[in-house]
Amino acid sequence: MNKFKLLSILVLIAVMLSACGSAPSATEAPAATDAPATGGTHTLVFIPGSASNPSQAFGFKMFQKHAAEYGFEASMLDGKADVAEQTKAINNAVAQGADVIIVNPNDAKAIVPAMKAAQDAGVVVGIFMAAAAPGDSTFYVAVDDKLAGGVVVQGILDLFPDGATGVEIGGQAGHPAAIDRHDGFTTALADHPEIKVLDYQNPQAWDAAQAQAIAEDMITKYGDEIQFVFCHWDNGATGVINASKPPG
């Protein structure tokens, strides 16, 4: 059994075990087993990086779907893929009297003052689908993006045991999930000099067209030297695949 298959099995076992606890598997329908006992209704404002990002749009749909189960009324203010707009949205949510603000930050650092001000005003501030530094928010909920970067390195080694060359196309520049995925990848690579990253670039947004443009430039520059591509999101990887296909 190769390492990658073993790792796959270990991940599956971990997910199965977690399913026995409070966290459902990542793709099975979760159950609302931890609904609140508060009795009242609190207001929750979801502030995505951009409402046009499919994962964030679906995220709001899920907040709406389950809000009543947890005693919330959920609404959304769009971060519009812009830190200034997202800061304005946080300030507006505080002014509207939100009890809880859930943010998917457009920038890991620039959004911090607004989130701290919201906490100072008594608002519970959660980070959604990205990690944060203690104090920047009240809490965060995310997958372990740094571990994900390490999983990618193991997958490369499984296919190319003697090493390989490839490229990394990051997520939205400055986004905390993109930072952690890159950090995890880089840290794991430090133990594997046989894997060489030829190039690393970030788009300005989670935009598949930008990912494809970056991939096309990299293919032009490095050609068949590219044996692997780590793209930080699947829709961006669609652009990578489009760029990799032969013309016609």
Next chain:
Amino acid sequence: MNDVLVFGVDGNAVAFEQVKSWKNYNSIGQNVETIAMKSMEIANLFLAKDASAKFDNIVPFDLITKDTVGNFTPPEW
């Protein structure tokens, strides 16, 4: 370039198709619905000033490959 190894993150419906159709495609799946629900659960703990409320809350991811894709249901998005 048809056999280049591609790794993505999210595990959305597109990822499931790419795992099946591309020679070497793997996705690290994150469940948006679970993360949304967990966010509201944790927010309630903080609102209630429950001592069990934690700052860092990690949700496990799924590794979606040709070997494992049949074990999962593609998400709606």
